Amino acid sequence: MEFALITFLNGLGYGFLLFLLSSGLTLIYSMMGVPNFAHASFYMLGAYVAYALAGVLGFWWALLLAPLAVGIVGALVEHYGLRIVHRYGHVPELLFTFGLSYLVVELVQLVWGRSPVPYRIPPELDGTLFTLYSTAFPIYRGFMLLVAALMLLALWLLLRHTRIGLVIQAALTHPQMAEALGHNVPRVFMLVFGGGCALAALAGVIGGNAFVTEPGMAAAVGSIIFVVVVVGGLGSLAGAFITSLLIGMMQTFAVALDVSLASLGVPVSAGSALAPLVHLTLAQVAPVLPYLLLVVMLIVRPKGLLGRREG
């Protein structure tokens, strides 16, 4: 019970972080019709900028300013890069973001070096929030959950219950119609792209010190968020939410459980070809699970959990 509850809370935290990342990606995807391959780079940029700001202004200002700064960078990228490439069609647009992810990694290494930076949890959040039976639950985990949850609530309120949200939704699905009604659609796109990047950066700010801030961190989450978007159904925020939580839970439980087919009593002789497969523990399989989920989903339901159309 204790194990299940703690792992559940950890999974929830990781899932929320994944959703912060994939919600921005989903928004940008519905807008461009093209996934932003540099999305994880903005996550990394968020962590590094927050590290730089936290050293000068403290963590709380970094939490506020880093997403803002990265959001502005994202908006500039949309204005001076993507908008120009957009003319040539989808493939160059996609490859532009792909090339951008190369450049961002190089620039980050140029500024902050190739080894991990000491981006630490602020002292006031360092400690135990509560002790469940005998396991301590760190404050920072709870804080991550809180920030992500608040952000999601704000996003949902913005999109569903404000005029701006209405215009954004209209511009995403019917750009010509929104333009004809007098809305500045290119500006909406720039704002959505910048906003998506800011969400990714926020995930970087609170994820960077919970995990580790290093030049490989973009590649570590890069492909998982695409799995989230595909499994959830293209362009579906709710689908991305469910899948994020699912993958968060799946991976945390898998890492925590030390079970293999051999330990469950499947008999195997040491010399047989299947021996390595049977002795593989669930923890070892954990990194593959999201991709297996993708494969299973493609076989069972190619349009994704809540997707409405075939790609």
Added chain:
Amino acid sequence: MRRTVLPWLLFALLLLLAPLVFAQSAALSLLSQMGTMVLLCLSCNMLLGEGGMLSFGHAVYSGLGAFGAIHLMNRMADGGVAFPVTLVPLAGGLTGALCAVVLGYLTTRRAGTTFAMITLGLVELVSACVLMFPEVFGGEGGISGNRVIGEPVLGISYGPQIQVYYLIAGWLLVCAIAIYALRHTPLGRILNAVRDNPERAAFIGYDPQRVRYLALILSAFFAGVAGGLSAINFEIVSAEYVGALRSGAILLFTFIGGTAYFYGPIIGGVVGVLFSSWLSAYTQAWQFYLGAFFILIVMTAPGGLASLTDRGWRLLRSGDIEARLLMRLGLWLMAALCTLAGVILATEMAYQASLGSLAETGGEGASLVLWGWSIDVHSARPWIVAMLLIAVGAMALAVWHRKGKGR
């Protein structure tokens, strides 16, 4: 007839003569790498250019093919199987195709950008699995082999690099002709139709998913051949071979070369190896240059280098070259070179200042040597020079652009 055969003869002649011109051993290994990379880019373009399938996982098939080839070579060395080394790439190709039969069935269910995302997931899946079974794939260290097996046939033992180069060149020529011929079969034509308009292709009775699936299997076969060739060339295959980085590199090179022309990927493979093997020996900023060059191509010439050469060739043939045009071209070249020099200077200094030199063994003393000059990156002067070069060059380019528009 002459128009199809002549370029191939020239290509064969080029492959034959290249090692005679660049005879040093470093150049020879570079040429061998170019051969396999060109084949990889050609097979990648079967999907991207011909079928409109943007695959981020092309290295999966070449990498698994390479593993198949190296396992076969090790069995041959044990004496378990008798097989000519010359045909080992065939085994790589068959392994690649077999993997595509399994994996491609899943990926080709979706088209367009979803296909791109799924292949990205697949490449992670495969590279994680490769690390998970060290018994089969050798874990982090990879599997090594030996290409000199058995008695030499006709004096060919594949010991010297030159023989390996000619093996690669031969396979490249055969495969390139096969890929070219495939474009003109009904399958190649229908693949173009599926790329341009899947609904209409389906309406005239072809299942787009099946066409894509077949194309992927064929393309994976050629990628596997390239993998087998690099297994023979390097005599080691590691997990990096199936990884996302290599997949990304193949895609980048193919696009830089140009996807709309058959010879585009050939240019792309050559340029790519120049960037990743040759340039990386001189500067640690090569990835920055590659990324910047790629973005520049995407933004200014989405047809790739092949479209630029094609434009130049047509201009040359039309005979419309006047003195004024040449002047304009020369001015542009000068402005561009000026900017480039400034950018290179600034980039090299930035890398030197923040990361230190690759060759540097210790201490801050080592200074940057560029174009024969020793540059102190901590003084202000070279930075001012770099900024001036960039500013002057960029301004000249802007003026050039505006004048061009006014005409």
